[in-house]
Amino acid sequence: MVLNGRPLTVLVVVSFWLLLICGLSCGVQSDIDCLKGIKDALEDPYGYLTSWNFNNNTEVFICKFTGIDCWNPDENKVLNIRLSYMGLKGQFPSAVKNCTTLIGLDLSNNKLFGNIPQNISNLVRFASSLDLSSNNFSGQIPVDLSNCSYLNVLKLDHNKLTGQIPAELSLISRLKQFSVANNLLTGPVPYFGANSSITADSYANNPGLCGFPLDPCQSTWT
Numbered sequence: 001m002v003l004n005g006r007p008l009t010v011l012v013v014v015s016f017w018l019l020l021i022c023g024l025s026c027g028v029q030s031d032i033d034c035l036k037g038i039k040d041a042l043e044d045p046y047g048y049l050t051s052w053n054f055n056n057n058t059e060v061f062i063c064k065f066t067g068i069d070c071w072n073p074d075e076n077k078v079l080n081i082r083l084s085y086m087g088l089k090g091q092f093p094s095a096v097k098n099c100t101t102l103i104g105l106d107l108s109n110n111k112l113f114g115n116i117p118q119n120i121s122n123l124v125r126f127a128s129s130l131d132l133s134s135n136n137f138s139g140q141i142p143v144d145l146s147n148c149s150y151l152n153v154l155k156l157d158h159n160k161l162t163g164q165i166p167a168e169l170s171l172i173s174r175l176k177q178f179s180v181a182n183n184l185l186t187g188p189v190p191y192f193g194a195n196s197s198i199t200a201d202s203y204a205n206n207p208g209l210c211g212f213p214l215d216p217c218q219s220t221w222t
């Protein structure tokens with residue numbers, strides 16, 4: 001699902017990056033640190049992450065954790081993190097930065113709160129899918145999200161986000177699926193082009209959004 005759009009480009013870029021940074025001796029320690037950091041950062045009242053046992057000395061083990069997909073089952077390099085509907089509580093886990101080849105992050109339908117980090121693009125640089133929907137995130141949508149240039153899917157709906165949507169999000173050229181519905185957003189929406197697959201549904205149930213494909217803005221928004 002995450003691999004729709006242009007998976008090959010992402011694959012090539014990530015592989016190249018891996019080679020460049022890691023050479024032939026790339027450890028998996030950072031991915032282990034990543035998942036440890038995520039587990040430490042989140043309250044897990046229903047125990048979904050108890051299978052995340054870091055005391056297992058088997059060579060490859062994190063790929064068997066609940067919600068984790070790896071690039072290759074023989075290598076602890078995380079491809080996707082899928083932790084929706086787990087009742088997880090806490091702030092956005094910045095430890096995801098240590099999952100250096102992550103392309104899909106789904107934290108939807110939990111109880112996460114606080115701001116989306118201002119430097120989100122440093123944390124999920126290669127993400128092609130980012131789903132933070134149905135949580136309790138507040139504050140503004142960071143303009144830095146526009147630096148996540150591989151995003152195909154960006155779901156921020158059903159949170160408590162406020163302020164304007166950064167116009168720069170229209171710079172994400174691969175974006176096919178985008179939703180900020182059911183937030184507290186105001187002002188002009190980004191212009192994704194006349195033929196964009198992004199429709200008015202993406203913006204439903206906000207108190208004051210305007211501009212194509214919604215109604216035109218009043219002149220106070222320039």
Ligand SMILES: *[C@@H]1O[C@H](CO)[C@@H](O)[C@H](O)[C@H]1NC(C)=O
Binds near residue numbers: 056060061
């Ligand atoms: C360690 O990992 C291996 C491979 O996934 C698994 O078969 C084994 O049950 C794990 N041991 C513990 C104590 O979790």
Ligand SMILES: *[C@@H]1O[C@H](CO)[C@@H](O)[C@H](O)[C@H]1NC(C)=O
Binds near residue numbers: 030034
């Ligand atoms: C990444 O892992 C290292 C080593 O455990 C840790 O010191 C660092 O804080 C982690 N980075 C983030 C952003 O959590």
Ligand SMILES: *[C@@H]1O[C@H](CO)[C@@H](O)[C@H](O)[C@H]1NC(C)=O
Binds near residue numbers: 097117118119
């Ligand atoms: C992101 O910003 C926070 C403060 O807002 C800072 O603590 C953290 O080190 C930054 N992380 C990166 C990867 O730049």
Ligand SMILES: *[C@@H]1O[C@H](CO)[C@@H](O)[C@H](O)[C@H]1NC(C)=O
Binds near residue numbers: 111113136138
């Ligand atoms: C969301 O956050 C608000 C405070 O900002 C709090 O009152 C509310 O209970 C939270 N809702 C959930 C579902 O966690």
Ligand SMILES: *[C@@H]1O[C@H](CO)[C@@H](O)[C@H](O)[C@H]1NC(C)=O
Binds near residue numbers: 118121
């Ligand atoms: C986003 O990318 C632009 C252009 O490369 C850069 O100037 C800016 O500092 C980046 N934003 C962040 C928060 O890293």
Ligand SMILES: *[C@@H]1O[C@H](CO)[C@@H](O)[C@H](O)[C@H]1NC(C)=O
Binds near residue numbers: 193194195
């Ligand atoms: C938008 O779609 C119309 C009709 O399908 C087409 O003629 C036009 O060239 C498209 N415009 C862009 C910018 O792709």
